[in-house]
Amino acid sequence: MAFYAHKRVEPDGEMSRQTVYAHLIGTAQRAGQCLRSVGLENTGYLAGLLHDMGKYTEEFQQYLEAGDPGRRGSVIHTFQGCRYMMEIFHGEGATFPEIVCAELIAFAIGAHHGLFDCVDPAQRLGFSYRCEKKDISYEAAAAALLSEIPEREIRARFKKAAAEVDGIMGRLDEAYGDDRDYAFETGLLARLILSAVIEGDRHDTGAFMSGPHLRTWPEDMGPVWEGRLAYLEGKLAQFPQETPVEKARHAISERCRAFASREPGIFRLNVPTGGGKTLSSLRYALAHGRIYHKNRLIFVSPLLSILEQNARVIHEYVGDDGLILEHHSNVVQTGLSREELDERELLVQSWEAPIIITTLVQLLDTLFAGKTTAVRRFQALCGSVIVIDEVQTVPAKMLTLFNLAVQFLSEQCAATVVLCSATQPELECAAHPLREKPEEMVPRDETLWAAFHRTELIRLPDRRLEELPEWIAEQMETTESLLVVCNKKSEAAYLLEKTKSEEYGSFHLSAGMCMQNRRDVLEALRTALARREKVLCIATQVIEAGVDISFDAVVRLTAGMDSVVQAAGRCNRGGESRVPRPVYTVNCADEKLGMLRDIRRGKDATLSLMEAFQRMPEKLGGNLFSEEAIRYYYRAVYRDMAEGEQDYYIKEQGTSLFDLMADNRRYADEGCAGAEMFCLRQAFKTAGRYFSVFQEDTTDVLVPYGKGKELIAELCGERCRHDAEHRAAVLQEAAAYCVGIYPYQKKQLEEKGALHSVCDDCARALAEGFYDDTVGLVTETEKHEFWEVRE
Secondary structure: OOOEEEEEEOOOOOEEEEEHHHHHHHHHHHHHHHOHHHOOHHHHHHHHHHOOHHHOOHHHHHHHHHOOHHHOOOOOOOHHHHHHHHHHHOOOOOOHHHHHHHHHHHHHHHOOOOOOEOEOOOOOEHHHHHHHOOOOOHHHHHHHHHHHOOHHHHHHHHHHHHHHHHHHHHHHHHHHOOOHHHHHHHHHHHHHHHHHHHHHHHHHHHHHHHOOOOOOOOOOOHHHHHHHHHHHHHHHOOOOOOOHHHHHHHHHHHHHHHHOOOOOOEEEEOOOOOOOHHHHHHHHHHHHHHHHOOOEEEEEEOOHHHHHHHHHHHHHHHOOHHHEEEEOOOOOOOOOOHHHHHHHHHHHHHOOOOEEEEEHHHHHHHHHOOOHHHHHHHHHHOOEEEEEOOHHHOOHHHHHHHHHHHHHHHHHOOOEEEEEOOOOOOHHHOOOOOOOOOEEOOOOOHHHHHHHOOEEEEEOOOEOHHHHHHHHHHHHOOOOEEEEEOOOHHHHHHHHHHHOOOOOEEEEEOOOOOHHHHHHHHHHHHHHHHOOOOEEEEEOHHHOOOOOOOEOEEEEEOOOHHHHHHHHOOEOOOOOOOOOEEEEEEOEOOOOOOOOHHHHHHHHHHHHHHHHHHHOHHHHOOOOOOHHHHHHHHHHHHHOOOOOHHHOEEOOOOEEHHHHHOOOOOOOOOOOOOHHHOOOOOEHHHHHHHOOOOOOOOEEEEOOOOOHHHHHHHHOOHHHHHOHHHHHHHHHHHHHHEEEEOHHHHHHHHHOOOEEEEOOOOEEEEOOOOEEOOOEEOOHHHHHOHHHOOO
């Protein structure tokens, strides 16, 4: 009997079929190739070879021939290969490396269409469930498999795979010993192997179903990096080196270039605002990639505003857009052909491009999220250079996950990781620290840093919110342009209302405004500044990063030092004044931050630093922006965190994501019968379901701002209801006219009849009268009680 894995209809109506054997070999080769650079080629190959063993059954063949989409997934085909690995290689007499290798491969096979828990919250054992499942035609599948792939070949491949796994487990044991971090890293190893299988399976299936779409790249990318480096350095050679700032930027770039010859590892890049960090890190990545034959370069930014700014620089100085994939929500795809759209979708799924520009959310999802589309990209991190911009924005709740993942990428995945920030977090002092302090790529040099000394930080006496408008008005008498950055939207709205004057232009920016509204305000604000008009801008932290704009003075309501430094970066940004300009920080004495825990913690740590600085300024570098001061700040932040708080605590489960992804003590305890038989006890599926980088209890609402009104009308029309492609294009354009609302806001708006669904409930739209072009989203509560609004 012939066994088929997939079928497709040809243009002439004939049916083509791919045999299971051909699919297994194609998947195995691709999975092995993905893991070659990290010494796991045989492990990946064998997992790919057995991943669809369950398709060697009559039940699956009948399902395939029936071609009923409604029955998708109704025939189990992932359990058989999982059981085969466990029965043949996990039995009595198996060595520890063989047991671990068998479990890793069995997990990859069993999870390639969806993660499963090795021990779940009900204390059920994932491997046992798959091995004991009845009516899956296991014996018939095994016999059919072995008729095409000899058992001796499988055993020989397993012996090589076990040796590969033994090597990695030895390194993990040496680094961590028998502790929880060791178990967590083992879980990441399982995810990596699974990633390669998913990539192999989807890649081979896609090639059969629709033909190869993707451009292929040489196995050795060194010559590609060499050519792009020469192009970049040719453009850099044209830069002037006359002013102190230009000379300092050149020196920083040269030091990054020289550092590229260092062995791969985890490094820090701390460059002052305006120091040319994007170009210097790109130059380093290209040079390091050429020397160490890296597979790809990955540039990560926390905010879309920063990403888009960095992307423009990277595109210009790489000089070949065909090398670059941008993976983020603001990519505009209009004008692309169907074939180009299909290719882009494939690239996004696999990150099969030499240079990736993406968000922190996408990177962390790749490492921890539960969807197989996210897991698939993990293999693309192997043998790469990963540059993470503004690393201090990694949420405090996931410091443990982040540190251990970065360590794994560096030590087990042959990746080089560059942590960029002007306020470097003390990751080596976290609860689960980086094992070694990352080396500075450009050690602080006062002779260089002096060129970027554009501001002076001044601490003001505490003031109540109602006292601030009078003080701001006084400053506007002597200041041409002033930026005030608040911690809450309600504070910004209140100050905007109380400081309006005919003597100057007033501007407002907050997350309550849709992106297009903020872009329009920024454009008007830049125009006013360029004309040297007198302006006051009241904003929230949305203006602090990735916004290239400069004011004569800045006021920052006390927050974390990372936020204070970012706000300071909007003052005298271009060195317009040779004399340092003031950046004021003021503690809002009656501020309520109960629901904003991270902001409150950062504010408390900053106040602690300022008090310490008053007592011993010389021990803190004589400057609140010094490395010593920033280190003090982060240690104060970490001290304030409860035990386990950095582990991503999950209240509903009574445990943490770290626990679920490590040894799973919450469920794989002494009362869990049989758990001791397995090395892998992680609750992968449960952990993936709970993982989210940022709070996701918001609902996106399309607002009637500018073209948003037309888009709402379009989505209510007949064409969007019946034309899926047109609807998708309109929804993509509408993203710039959306605002995220919290459950309490949603409830208020629904009670007022201010929300309605459009296009068969594919989106929500806000009614006229509930969006103000100046302050954004408004409700009756927010109009009258600015300082009582929950953020």
